[in-house]
Amino acid sequence: MPQDILIxxxxxxxxxxxxxxxxxMNLNVMELIRMYELAEEGTIGSCGGMAMCASCQCYxxxxxxxxxxxxxxxxxxxxxxxxxxxxxLGCQIPITEDIEGLEIEIAPEQ
Numbered sequence: 001m002p003q004d005i006l007i008x009x010x011x012x013x014x015x016x017x018x019x020x021x022x023x024x025m026n027l028n029v030m031e032l033i034r035m036y037e038l039a040e041e042g043t044i045g046s047c048g049g050m051a052m053c054a055s056c057q058c059y060x061x062x063x064x065x066x067x068x069x070x071x072x073x074x075x076x077x078x079x080x081x082x083x084x085x086x087x088x089l090g091c092q093i094p095i096t097e098d099i100e101g102l103e104i105e106i107a108p109e110q
Contacts, residue, residue, distance in 0.1 A: 030056035030090035049091035054080035056090035
């Protein structure tokens with residue numbers, strides 16, 4: 001039976017938010033950030049989650065996430081600003097039970 005999981009998100013002002021993320025709605029991290037309004041409207045998910053804008057770039061702060069960047073994500077991040085080794089696109093991180101406890105920081109606006 002699907003359940004909500006806890007994800008910790010630090011917004012662009014440095015405020016930590018502990019949010020409940022539903023695992024049964026086929027959401028991704030970018031949509032979760034928008035759902036909880038943790039970034040100014042219009043500054044995240046500009047491309048609608050197609051890995052084409054990097055506005056949902058975030059930094060993964062712990063080792064919960066086991067998936068690697070895909071080719072589209074790598075290509076987009078190669079053109080983005082503020083990229084670090086732990087950068088990921090939030091739209092490419094699906095909300096599933098196996099990312100319980102994920103900690104991320106939203107990257108500065110592009």
